[in-house]
Every structure is written in C-alpha cells, then in structure tokens.
Amino acid sequence: MKYKKVVLIGNPIAGGGALKKIKKAENILKNKGISVETLLTKKKGDAQEFAKKIKNREILVIAAGGDGTYNEVVNGLAFSETPMAILPMGTTSVLAKELKIPDNIEKAVDIALRGNVQRVHLGRIKNQEKQRLFILMAGIGFDGMAVFGVDSEKKKYFKKIAYILSGIRTLINYAPQELKIYDSATKKAYSAVICKASCYGGSFRIAPDASLKKPNFYVFLSKTRSKLELSLQILGVIIGKHIKMMNTDYFKTEALKITGDAHVQIDGDYFGKTPVEVELIRDALNLVFPEYN
Template sequence: MKYEKVFLIGNPIAGGSAFKKITKAENILKNKGVSVETLLTEKQGDAERFAKQIKGSKILVIAAGGDGTYNEVVNGLAFSQIPMAVLPMGTTSVLAKELKIPKNTEKAIDIALKGRVQKIHLGRIKNKEKQRLFILMAGIGFDALAVFNVDSQKKRYFKKIAYILSGIKTLLNYAPTELRISNSEIKKAFSAVVCNASCYGGSFKLAPDADLRKPCFYAFLSQTRSKFELALQISGVIFGKHIKMRNTEYFRTEFLEITGDAHVQIDGDYFGKTPAQIEIVKDALNLVFPEE
C-alpha cells in the first residue's frame, strides 16, 4: 500500500444518498486494510479548512461530493505534495466525468488507491474583493447569472434540474452588457467560459482541446445579444457544433483580464462580479488519474 493514511473529506448532503455512499467508501477502505479518517462537512468552507490542516507524507485525500466540494479541497491542498482523488456523488461531478471516474463506489476507491498521480495546472481568478483557485472553468455572463439565480432549496431537492430551470429562466430574461476581454489583444463578447478542462455541465465538451495537464486555458466566447442565437449556441454545445458557429470565438490563452458588469462562477459555484483577472497556475496540484 503506497498510502499510510487516507483522509475522506465528504459532503453528506451532496447528490441524494451521499452519507450512505461515504459510509460505504469508509468501510471499503477499512476492509482493504487502509487507515482512514472521515471528515464530514457541515457548511461552506469546511472542506477547504479540513484539507489545509492535513500534513505528512504517504497521505491521500479523497474528496467525496460534487464540484463544489472538489473546488474547496483543491484550494486547501494546492501547492502541497498531498495527492487528491475524487469520489463522485454531487449534482453534476463534472471533474469525475473529465477524469472518467465511475460512479460505482468500489471502482472509484480502487482508482483512488491505485491510480497515477500527476501534476496538474489550476486557474486563479481575482476580482476587487478576493481571489480563488479553480480546477474546471470560470464562467462570465450567462452561465454565471444562471448559477446566481439557482434557488438553494431547489438545488438541494431537485439537483441538476434546478440548474436547468434557472438556465431557462435566465435565457428568457437575458439582457447582457458587453464585456472587454484582454490578453495580447482586446476582444468583445457578452458571455465567456474560460476552460481548464474539456467537460462542461456534465459530459459536454465545451473546450475539446482543454486538458488539466496542459499549462493553458481554452476560452469560448459568445458574441451575441440575441436570446435566440444564444439558444442556438447552447444547442451547439450539446451537439458539439458550437466552435464553428457564427458570433463565437475559441482560443488558447494563459491569462485574461475581463472588464464590464457581469456575474462570475467558478467550478459551478458563484464567485462574484467583474472586473476580474484569470491566470494559469502551473504544477499546482497532485491529482489521481485512472491507470491507462
């Protein structure tokens, strides 16, 4: 066994039966002879705080939850040598889909213990109030407003449907302001998604060229005010045709500065508002991948 101890950081209300799955995972680990300590979150920020307190060598942290839980653990473990594995059980668990981690608890635990540990690059976003690391993406404009509009009670009980309903409501009332997006040149758009990973909203490939092991982002811009055209672009994402659609732009970058008045989300959770700066942070996290 290459790990002397495993810390299982879990969100007991993620998805539906998360607490049962976390307990099952704990039992699987113990049956394999692994020393395990389970840390259950009660409120936002707990997972990050738990991760920051973990020290030592030959230690593995398994983040059990959805993308919000993963983001917190990432912010707690970044720049340490302690690897992170994921156990999917959240509303979407996009990171698990990116890594091809199965929902089956036994198989996911097996990958966590036996998988390859690789250095990955993270995103860092800053606005006037705060800064934070992200692992998947930063969304500015439409999708961030949809996240902002999600009813917390509906999210708890209706899971992914709550996001879909919020997206429909947001689209019907869509009235964006123009964004200025700068790296080596200035681009104009009404919505943007800066991707560190290829998957988005599930298994949809918003940035098919993005990879956690590449030291760059791939940005997708929507350059239309039209609700109808935006709806077409969203359907284009579903069918993998969005990159070639009119009033869109897709490019590689390591840094972006975004000005304008828009909401921002990172890894599916609300972050705040623009203006914001986004940069790649190289070799920032040890992450467990399935053996190829």
C-alpha cells in the first residue's frame, strides 16, 4: 500500500444509487486494511473545500461522483502533490470515459489504489467576475446555453435526460450572437468548445487529438447560425465526421480570448458569460491513471 490513508470525497446524490456505491467503496477499502475517511457533500462547493484541506502526497483522494464533483476536487487539489483518483457515479462521468475507468466499483477502487500517478495539465478560465480551473472542456455558445437552461430540479431527478431536453430547447430557439476568438489570428464563430480532453458528452470525441497529458488545447468552432446546419454538425460529432464539415474550424492553442455575448459551461457545469480568457496551466494536478493507460 503506497498511501497511508484514503480520503473518499463523495456526492451522495450524484445519481445511480451513489450513496450505496460510496458506502460499498468505503467497505472495500476497509476490508483491504486501508485507513479511510469519507466526506459527503451537502451543497455545491463542499467537495472543493474538503479537498483544499488535504495537502499530503501520501494521502490518496478519491472523488466519487460526476464531472461536477471531479471539477470541485480538481480546484481544491491543484498545485499540490496530493494525488486524485475517481469513482464514476454521476450524470455522465465524462472524465471516467476519458480515463477508461469502469463503472464497476471493485475495479475502479483497484485502479485508484494501483494506478499510475501522472502530472496533468489543466485549463484556467476567467471572466470579469471569477476564474476557475477545468480538466475536460469549456463550452461557449450552444452548449453553454444548453447547460444554463438545465432545470436544477429536473437534473436532480432526470439526470442526463435533463441535459438532452435542454439541448433540444436550445436548438429550437437557436439565435446566437457572433463570437470573436483571439488566438494567433482573429476568428469568428457562433459556438466554441475548448478541449483539454478528447471525450465530450460521454464517449463522443469532439477533439480526438486532445489529451490530459498534452500541453495544449484543441478547439472546435461552429461558424453557422443555421439550426439545420448546426444539427448536422451535432450529428457529425456523433459519427466522428464533424471536423471536416463546412462552417467549422479545428485548431491547437495554449491560450485564447473570446468576446461576445454567450453563456459558458466548464466540465458540464455553468460558469457565466463571455468575455472570457482561457489559458493552459502546465503540470497542475497529480491524477491516477489505470496501469494500462
């Protein structure tokens, strides 16, 4: 056992019987003779506050929940030596898809304990009001509006369906304002997804070249106001043909600025509105990968 203690930070209402799974993980760890402390969140921000108080490379933090829980733990542990592992049990758990962590609790716990700790790069986004780190992506425009439109009560009970319904409503009412993207050259678009990881919305790969281990972002732009054309681009993402479609752009960068009037989401949670600045933060987090990854 390379850790003297495991701290399990869990969101008991993440979905899919989360509390039962968290307790199961706790029992698996205890049965292995491991000292474990379980901290359950009660409100937004709890996971980050729990993680901020843990600054020890000999303690393993396991985040049990969905991408929102992971994001909070990332923001709490960033720039420390404390390693982070995950147990997938949220609405989508895109990070679990990215890391190839199975839903099976026994296997996920085994990966957390035996996996390889690697330093990964994060994104940092800021607007006029706040800043925050993200590990997966920042979405500006269409999917920012879709996340903004998710009803909190419906999300609590209907989970992923709430996002799908909001996405459909957003598409029906789609009337975006133009965004300006300042990179090495100025670009114009109506939606942008800035990816630190390749997976998006589950197993879809909106930026197939992106990786947590690579020191850059891959950015996908939609340059159409047409609902029909956007629908085709969404279909293109599903079948993996979106990058070569008309009125799109795809490029690599380490920093950019986006102006305009649009909603923003990061790691599946609402962030705020543009203008925003996004930059790469190198070697910011110790993350546990499966031994085969």
